[in-house]
Amino acid sequence: MHDIEEMTAEIVRREGGFVNDPDDPGGATKYGVTIRTLRALRGCATVDDVKALTEAEAITIFKGQYFEQPKINQLPAPLQASVYDMQVNAGANVIKILQRLAADFGVKLAVDGVLGPKSIAALDRVHSKAGVRFVDAYGIVRRNYYFRIGDRRPASRKYCVTRRSGKGDWITRAEEFISARYHMSQKEFDGRVATWV
Numbered sequence: 530m531h532d533i534e535e536m537t538a539e540i541v542r543r544e545g546g547f548v549n550d551p552d553d554p555g556g557a558t559k560y561g562v563t564i565r566t567l568r569a570l571r572g573c574a575t576v577d578d579v580k581a582l583t584e585a586e587a588i589t590i591f592k593g594q595y596f597e598q599p600k601i602n603q604l605p606a607p608l609q610a611s612v613y614d615m616q617v618n619a620g621a622n623v624i625k626i627l628q629r630l631a632a633d634f635g636v637k638l639a640v641d642g643v644l645g646p647k648s649i650a651a652l653d654r655v656h657s658k659a660g661v662r663f664v665d666a667y668g669i670v671r672r673n674y675y676f677r678i679g680d681r682r683p684a685s686r687k688y689c690v691t692r693r694s695g696k697g698d699w700i701t702r703a704e705e706f707i708s709a710r711y712h713m714s715q716k717e718f719d720g721r722v723a724t725w726v
Contacts, residue, residue, distance in 0.1 A: 631655050
């Protein structure tokens with residue numbers, strides 16, 4: 530799935546409707562658009578403005594602010610869906626993760642969170658050589674990023690682990706973009722989060 534409309538529709542589906550979870554640093558959110566994002570775009574916004582956000586408005590914001598503006602649309606097509614999805618979920622860290630990962634594949638990049646011409650060309654070269662290995666590696670690093678948030682911030686663990694000790698939304702979301710052979714088994718997952726209980 531590399532069509533921008535399909536990718537955006539999937540993100541909106543994953544993000545869901547209005548929530549205002551006190552444990553979520555993003556604050557009031559609808560379809561994944563946070564109150565901070567609305568304030569940055571509009572100059573001011575209230576919780577009611579977030580509640581009133583339409584799906585069509587969210588799609589426009591995502592395509593412009595999270596796909597085109599950071600130049601995710603210029604990455605190799607197989608990387609775009611995972612990077613785009615994480616951009617909505619984690620902001621500028623997404624590009625830094627990608628830039629750091631390139632070093633593991635032999636290409637040193639400035640880790641500045643910006644997709645400039647050099648980063649885009651280098652990432653294209655890495656993907657040309659490594660193919661799906663690079664896409665899987667990104668997904669695995671993404672999953673580990675979420676685990677590290679849970680390690681540092683107990684209030685965010687509920688996004689990694691369900692109440693029934695299954696994989697939470699952040700983990701299942703990351704694994705949607707990883708080849709099945711790299712998905713964690715329940716035993717591996719239980720071992721990873723064992724210290725959280």
